[in-house]
Amino acid sequence: MIDFIERPIDWQAAAFLCRGVTENAELLRTVVSLLSQAVGQGHVCLDLEEIAEELVRIPEREEPLRLLPDVASLIAALRSLPTLGGPGEHCPLILDAAGRLYLYRYFRYETLLAEAIRARAASVSLEIDEAALAARLDRYFGVDKSGEDRQRQAALAALRRHFSVISGGPGTGKTTTVVRILGLLLEQPGEARMRIAMAAPTGKAAARLASSITSLREALPCADEVKRAIPSQVTTIHRLLGTIPGSTGFRHNERNPLPCDVVIVDEASMVDLPLMTALVTALPPHARLILIGDRDQLASVEAGAVLGDICCAAESPVSFIAGCVTVLDRNYRFGDGSGIAALSRAVNAGDHSEALRLFADSGSGIALEATPTRETIKKRLVAPVLEGFRPCLEAKTPAEALRLFDRFRILTALREGPWGASGINHAAETFLNEAGLIRLDSQFYRGRPVLVTENDYNHKLFNGDTGIMLPDPETGNLRAFFAAPDGTVRAIPPEFLPKHETAFAMTVHKSQGSEFDRVLMVLPPEDSVLLTRELIYTGITRAKQSVTIWSDAAVFSAAVKRRTERRSGLRERLVNS
Numbered sequence: 138m139i140d141f142i143e144r145p146i147d148w149q150a151a152a153f154l155c156r157g158v159t160e161n162a163e164l165l166r167t168v169v170s171l172l173s174q175a176v177g178q179g180h181v182c183l184d185l186e187e188i189a190e191e192l193v194r195i196p197e198r199e200e201p202l203r204l205l206p207d208v209a210s211l212i213a214a215l216r217s218l219p220t221l222g223g224p225g226e227h228c229p230l231i232l233d234a235a236g237r238l239y240l241y242r243y244f245r246y247e248t249l250l251a252e253a254i255r256a257r258a259a260s261v262s263l264e265i266d267e268a269a270l271a272a273r274l275d276r277y278f279g280v281d282k283s284g285e286d287r288q289r290q291a292a293l294a295a296l297r298r299h300f301s302v303i304s305g306g307p308g309t310g311k312t313t314t315v316v317r318i319l320g321l322l323l324e325q326p327g328e329a330r331m332r333i334a335m336a337a338p339t340g341k342a343a344a345r346l347a348s349s350i351t352s353l354r355e356a357l358p359c360a361d362e363v364k365r366a367i368p369s370q371v372t373t374i375h376r377l378l379g380t381i382p383g384s385t386g387f388r389h390n391e392r393n394p395l396p397c398d399v400v401i402v403d404e405a406s407m408v409d410l411p412l413m414t415a416l417v418t419a420l421p422p423h424a425r426l427i428l429i430g431d432r433d434q435l436a437s438v439e440a441g442a443v444l445g446d447i448c449c450a451a452e453s454p455v456s457f458i459a460g461c462v463t464v465l466d467r468n469y470r471f472g473d474g475s476g477i478a479a480l481s482r483a484v485n486a487g488d489h490s491e492a493l494r495l496f497a498d499s500g501s502g503i504a505l506e507a508t509p510t511r512e513t514i515k516k517r518l519v520a521p522v523l524e525g526f527r528p529c530l531e532a533k534t535p536a537e538a539l540r541l542f543d544r545f546r547i548l549t550a551l552r553e554g555p556w557g558a559s560g561i562n563h564a565a566e567t568f569l570n571e572a573g574l575i576r577l578d579s580q581f582y583r584g585r586p587v588l589v590t591e592n593d594y595n596h597k598l599f600n601g602d603t604g605i606m607l608p609d610p611e612t613g614n615l616r617a618f619f620a621a622p623d624g625t626v627r628a629i630p631p632e633f634l635p636k637h638e639t640a641f642a643m644t645v646h647k648s649q650g651s652e653f654d655r656v657l658m659v660l661p662p663e664d665s666v667l668l669t670r671e672l673i674y675t676g677i678t679r680a681k682q683s684v685t686i687w688s689d690a691a692v693f694s695a696a697v698k699r700r701t702e703r704r705s706g707l708r709e710r711l712v713n714s
């Protein structure tokens with residue numbers, strides 16, 4: 138059974154792409170609408186095998202819309218469409234040999250990305266002296282007697298290949314490894330002037346990486362000039378590529394490549410297919426690309442699950458990227474025995490019974506409490522809200538308030554409703570107002586935390602940045618304060634803020650790229666397709682010290698069992714030669 142959510146945009150796309158068709162017109166419009174719907178849901182293509190012989194229904198309607206025929210009939214019908222072509226043709230719709238139907242744009246992204254990765258993965262740097270390299274790796278990582286030091290293996294892959302990926306959950310040492318790789322790269326003879334660019338999908342993630350690099354590089358076992366050559370500037374990917382106002386293109390592209398020798402991208406799980414393709418096509422041929430991320434996290438908001446697909450493809454021994462991907466699985470921050478680490482492992486493995494058992498061990502930094510009802514949720518929120526935000530709202534300086542704000546956050550699965558970010562923000566504002574910690578006299582009030590929801594290049598504010606509105610200590614004027622990557626704070630007049638939301642509570646999706654000491658994650662009382670393993674894992678791993686989840690055990694278990702799968706052909710394109 139396939140649910141077809143009647144979005145006008147999907148019917149319009151189908152009507153346009155099937156215009157003038159008389160034979161099988163209804164069937165073709167349904168299939169093309171399903172493709173448009175799939176892309177809207179983050180899939181890159183529609184897999185005909187998957188929809189063949191399925192009933193299509195519109196939820197809430199009793200009569201199913203139609204029964205789709207078998208794959209051969211679907212393909213035969215599609216071939217009559219003048220807008221359909223095969224790989225290599227320039228048509229609005231592309232059907233590939235594996236029975237995947239694409240909008241042309243996405244087919245092009247996917248094939249360009251696979252080709253660019255292939256070209257880079259194949260370029261093994263042979264000039265490295267093996268014995269000298271082993272000695273240098275020993276200096277950075279210690280002697281690896283067991284041969285199982287994954288961080289060292291990740292460094293080796295990054296040095297040997299021009300495409301490599303380091304995946305791991307929080308605290309597995311991804312940043313530590315990257316900084317060591319930077320030291321190793323820069324110490325190579327004649328490489329002191331290597332041009333290194335580092336980027337992340339959001340300003341917040343960029344700032345976090347920049348501050349980690351600044352503190353980690355000092356401890357490297359290398360000469361001071363190498364440490365000094367390690368850049369601490371991290372930018373957003375959009376800024377690195379150079380957005381062009383009013384266009385989806387970038388200043389840097391195949392014809393105007395990025396002026397760098399190494400590009401490192403953090404939080405790569407958040408990068409969607411179009412942006413990753415733009416990045417790889419803007420790399421000069423000799424440049425090295427290192428992707429850092431957590432393959433188990435929620436995929437990008439837009440189309441594709443690029444990092445997940447790359448990691449999955451690399452598991453195949455016949456893939457040309459086998460050996461390019463290293464998964465770090467040892468948790469150095471929490472220790473493997475910590476509650477958060479154990480819980481995130483159980484969730485990742487889909488082992489909901491083990492996860493529920495872990496909650497029963499009190500005192501390990503994790504708790505599961507029943508979701509409050511519509512009637513009781515406000516009352517239940519009072520204590521965590523007052524306790525969680527009081528320190529930040531009583532802070533003496535903007536810098537202190539920003540630091541304290543990261544101690545606690547409420548994360549939600551939904552945007553709207555009593556269990557969603559907007560409902561909880563509204564409730565939080567009410568209690569904080571009643572407690573005298575804020576005064577709700579205008580939308581710009583003292584103590585209002587804000588989450589930026591679009592990129593604003595003029596004010597250097599990016600989607601995902603969080604700030605707090607406070608009086609400027611010098612002038613007394615209300616300003617929105619944001620942490621800058623260099624550790625200082627920046628003040629922006631509230632009227633200059635790009636689109637933003639209140640941020641006492643935020644969705645798990647929006648929290649990607651951030652970490653907080655304590656997290657309260659609120660799930661709705663009813664199961665829904667939005668509740669997935671990746672969502673739960675991402676929410677839990679935002680917490681550094683403790684996480685409390687409000688969910689009924691059955692809803693939690695159903696969510697842990699449900700995997701997000703995004704249809705794409707990338708995995709196969711990275712395996713087949």
Ligand SMILES: Nc1ncnc2c1ncn2[C@@H]1O[C@H](COP(=O)(O)OP(=O)(O)OP(=O)(O)O)[C@@H](O)[C@H]1O
Binds near residue numbers: 288309312314349652
């Ligand atoms: N090989 C190691 N031996 C001992 N401690 C380590 C090792 N690797 C990392 N650590 C320590 O573990 C902690 C987490 O490391 P790091 O910040 O590099 O992880 P991360 O994967 O980048 O985490 P996050 O995704 O949260 O930024 C740090 O305190 C770091 O010093």
